[in-house]
């Protein structure tokens with residue numbers, strides 16, 4: 156594969172067909188791109204947009220986020236799921252203010268040292284917000300690259316992942332890195348989709364190996380099946396006489412959880428001083 160032509164074709168496609176008006180592309184800066192990248196982990200763009208708008212209106216900059224109470228941050232995240240992301244974002248904002256004076260670092264290692272920031276997220280922020288060249292390898296990019304080069308094997312397996320990073324590095328151009336990064340993300344999200352990819356209008360379709368072989372559905376190789384253990388539990392939920400449910404704050408993930416008690420015996424008695432409880 157000609158790396159230059161691969162990148163050129165993606166950038167040319169992006170100029171005409173890519174997404175240019177996402178909220179984090181307006182007033183683009185490292186803070187907005189970082190927040191969007193964290194929200195977009197395991198979450199679709201359409202779902203993220205209203206959350207992103209509310210979040211960045213309430214916390215327009217890293218200092219606003221760093222000085223906020225965690226409850227306010229979690230409140231704005233409520234409904235988006237994967238609440239560990241919000242906690243990490245908040246912790247990282249405090250680190251950025253405390254250690255970097257609220258100035259965003261320009262090196263990959265400093266970004267990767269922040270809670271919740273992996274190599275691909277760090278690279279995306281640097282490339283999209285600062286035009287600093289680093290390859291990204293999120294789920295969309297893995298799908299495009301494994302199909303384009305017909306790379307077999309589960310992409311999370313180190314024997315596949317390391318060559319994939321090398322390929323991502325080789326494909327990343329030295330000019331217009333932000334446009335290229337957005338382009339390959341957009342192609343993965345809108346053309347080379349998980350099901351029913353639109354190969355006939357793909358900008359890199361003419362030398363796509365999976366397409367030529369008629370084996371697009373074979374890539375990327377799915378995760379090997381694991382036999383999941385079956386676990387039986389009994390759960391007690393505490394409800395007071397008004398119907399209110401007793402909840403406790405989750406220590407590191409989630410927002411609230413039932414104040415449940417996992418039991419290994421079939422019957423128990425629960426008493427809380429002054430609070431009549433029923434088992435449901």
Ligand code: SF4
Pocket residue numbers: 299302303346347348352353354355357358359360361363364365366371
């Ligand atoms: S030709 Fe099809 S399978 Fe290949 S990269 Fe393009 S959309 Fe994906």
